[in-house]
Ligand SMILES: Cc1ncc(C[n+]2csc(CCOP(=O)(O)OP(=O)(O)O)c2C)c(N)n1
Ligand code: SF4
């Protein structure tokens with residue numbers, strides 16, 4: 415059998431590796447088998463995550479992960495539903511879906527791979543790029559203040575909204591397990607390395 419690593423398309427040192435290993439371990443430790451779960455992703459480097467995790471999967475449109483995942487949960491409530499996407503995907507084009515998913519509070523785990531840039535399209539500024547950061551679209555430094563997605567989720571009535579760091583692997587895995595077991599909507603905003611474009 416071919417390893418999932420055979421076709422991996424991420425750069426060496428990418429934080430995405432750690433996040434999907436934490437997800438895989440969380441599923442394993444909770445005893446949630448591949449036929450009992452679905453990972454829905456968007457478009458971006460992060461969007462490839464759904465291809466690399468065994469089980470049902472869908473790589474959907476940029477910004478539309480949450481509506482797709484919502485439809486899956488409504489029609490197949492017995493499945494454990496996880497939505498994964500990037501900061502550009504989830505916090506810009508998908509922002510409206512994010513707020514209303516918090517309000518609807520349907521049971522799913524929403525993990526944002528937050529590398530603070532649009533990585534697949536080679537490093538443009540995103541809604542979480544820090545002030546002053548130099549990117550392809552902010553060559554003299556970002557002048558638009560980033561927002562705090564965890565605080566925004568709480569304002570939209572999300573009862574499980576936390577930040578995690580992919581480098582703190584054990585904590586991240588435990589947070590994912592807690593989020594999966596939370597019977598409503600949960601957000602985990604995961605800080606991750608992007609050695610190719612995040613140089614701040
Ligand atoms: C509707 C639409 N708009 C724009 C794009 C181009 N596009 C593909 S990936 C991407 C950025 C992804 O950034 P992010 O969501 O942060 O994911 P990352 O690659 O950083 O993991 C964009 C703008 C697209 N595929 N579809
Ligand atoms: S561009 Fe960045 S986020 Fe994308 S695979 Fe490479 S290191 Fe990872």
Ligand SMILES: [Mg+2]
Nearest residue numbers: 500501502531
């Ligand atoms: Mg990104």
